[in-house]
Amino acid sequence: MELLSKSTPKPFTAISADFQTAGVGQIGSTWVSHPGENVLMSIIVYPDFINVLESFKxxxxxxxxxxxxxxxxxxxxxxxxxxxxxxxxxRKKIAGVLIRNIFMGSAIRSSVIGFGLNVNQMDFPGVENPVTSLKAVTGQDYDVPALRQQLLDKFRTLYDLLENGKSLKELYMMMLFGYEEPFSFYDLKDQSYKRGVINDVLGSGHLLVKVGGVVEKYDFKEIKFIMDA
Known part of the structure; x- marks a missing residue:
């Protein structure tokens, strides 16, 4: 974000780190990472073809x-x-994404898309929610720089599809936990436990969950998934 404030880097400029001292997640969450064990990278793009109301693309x-x-x-x-x-x-977290956009009128002028992918780390002190890594799942060590390059390459390929009008939403929905399958959650709006089925994700990012016969709409941090249910 500081680089963007002072210059106009080329699209797909990627900034990576082997270690971070103040890793952040969505809306104030922290991201814990041991030195050299994970992919920590931010990519700069200029998705002015995306309307503000469809930023969740x-x-x-x-x-x-x-x-x-x-x-x-x-x-x-x-x-x-x-x-x-x-x-x-x-049901254990292996990767997280943090997106920061700068808007110009009704379009997105620039975006910094940050990735945290757990690769070789085996312990996660101070983390409350279940977390895992590639090594923890497979028992093998991985080349972090090689995975970093793979992530950048995959990102560029999918970005090109998005820019050329390909909708990625259907693929996202197919991978979405709770989509068309019952799941338990805690509704932070009315402080109650519920069970429902994800109905849709809007371009704005709002989540639609069908509870009984009613579809309820949630913004970020208004719903907490119960992953062990």
């Missing part, structure tokens, strides 16, 4: 990028996307 893109990178190593039946920005293996 970038989340479709980013989540599917992670899925595409992981698919050669993990059975796709074990992979899920948890709305809005987590990628899970057997």
């Amino acid at each position: 970038l989340q479709f893109l980013a989540s599917l990028t992670c899925v595409e990178v992981l698919t050669p190593y993990i059975d796709k039946n074990e992979l899920f996307v948890k709305w809005p920005n987590d990628v899970l293996v057997n």
Whole structure:
């Protein structure tokens, strides 16, 4: 974001780190990473073809990028996307995405799309939710720089599809935890436990969940998934 404020980097400029001291996740969450063990990378793009009201298309893109990178190593039946920005293996978080947009009128002028992908880390101190890594799942060590390059390559391929009018939403929905399957959650709006089925994800990013015969609409941090139910 600082680089964007001072210059106009080329599209797909990627900035990576072996270690971070203040990793962040969605809306104030933290991201823990040991030095040299994971992919930590942000990619700069200029998606002015995306309307502000459809900005969640970038989340479709980013989540599917992670899925595409992981698919050669993990059975796709074990992979899920948890709305809005987590990628899970057997209900444990293996990757997260954080997107920061700068708007110009009704379009997105620029975006910084940050990826955190757990690769060789085996312990995650201080993390409350279940977390895993490629090594924890498969028992093998992986080349972090090679995976970083794979992620950038997959991102560019999917970005080109999106720019050329290909909708990635259907693929995202197919990978979405709770889509057309009952799941349990805690409704933070009315402080109650519920069970429902995801009906849709809007371009704005809002989640539609059918509870009984009623479709309820959730914004970020208004719903907490109960992953062990």
